[in-house]
Amino acid sequence: MKALTSLVVISSLFALSSFNVTADTAAIQAAVDNQVRSATNKARDQYRHPVETLSFFGVTPQSTVVEISPGGGWYTEILAPLLQQQGKYYAAHQPKDAKSEYAQKSRADYLAKLAANPVYSKVEVTEFSAAGGKQIAPAGSADVVLTFRNLHNWYMAKGDESLLTAFKSFHTALKPGGVLGVVEHRLPESKLNTDWQKSGYMPQSLVIKLAEQAGFVLDGSSEVNANPKDTADHPGGVWALPPTYTNKEQDKAKYQAIGESDRMTLKFRKPATK
Known part of the structure; x- marks a missing residue:
């Protein structure tokens, strides 16, 4: 009887976990399907796989999430409604004191987007700089920190140093x-x-090495955002591909056939204990 009771308890726990x-x-x-999302952004779901990606990273409606450099808010349109009721969403955007006109305009446009719809009323905008010195969220408060297609921008600034600084700030913001x-x-x-x-x-390999140097451990990888058609050797770099098409009409049909870039999807974890 005791063994049967234990089996029932274990089965119940498994069912609860699966649920x-x-x-x-x-x-x-449901957040991906919400009506606030623009048609242009929805059209990119076939390349960005938001449901599978966020599920792989363990995001839930109760999570405290920090998104780094949310840009125009592609993922904001998903994360804000997902986290609005039970979670917390920090959008670590360009610094208020950013020197470039591009950064200032990007931040202003993002704030205007948030102000235009009550679904964004609980988004807390913070600041991020790959040079450091900014608090993306209170230390030890975040369940998940997310960064989408940003590392190359920081790397082009100061190489390994920029990525290490960024990873360390993410490590600080995360809970054990x-x-x-x-x-x-x-x-x-190759x-x-x-x-x-x-x-x-x-x-x-470099991303993993630098994240580990910052104190993370690799907890998994996924090929959900892989694209074997992408050879990564295009004139004009990754921006030759959609949606940017930096080469304009030159070979546009070829790049359309390739689709968006081949992407790594990596899950790192801050160790629970030092």
Whole structure:
């Protein structure tokens, strides 16, 4: 009887765990399907796989999430409604004192987007700089820190130093056991001996090495955002591909056929204990 009771308890716990995973995924899907999202952004779901990506990183409606450099708010349109009721969403955007006109305009446009719809009323905008000195969220408060296709920008500034500084700030913001989710354009390891630094692509091995140096452990990888059609050797770099088409009409049909870039999807974890 005792063994049977234990089996029932274990079975119940397994069922509860399975239900939570299903419920969280359903909540993410509902956020992806919400009406606030623009048609242009929805059209990119086939390349960015938001449901699978956020599920892989362990995001739930109850999570405290920091998104680094949210840009125009592609993921904000999903994360804000997902986290509005039970979670917390920090959007670590360009610093208020950013020197460039581009950074200032990007931040202003983002704030205007938030002000235009009550679904964004609980988004807390903070600041991020790859040079450091900014608090993206209170120390030890975040369950998940997310960065989508940003690493190459920081790397082009000061190389390894920029990425290490960024990773350390993410580590500080996370709770022990918290997750850093990284999606980035992936350079084939066979191209490490090429002049790739300004191509927009990053070697996965380098990203892992620098994240580990900052105190993270690699907790998993996914090929959900992989694209084997992308050779990562285009004139104009990754921006030759959609949606940017930096080469304009030159070979546009070829780049349309390739689609968006091949991307690494890496899950790192801040160790639960030192």
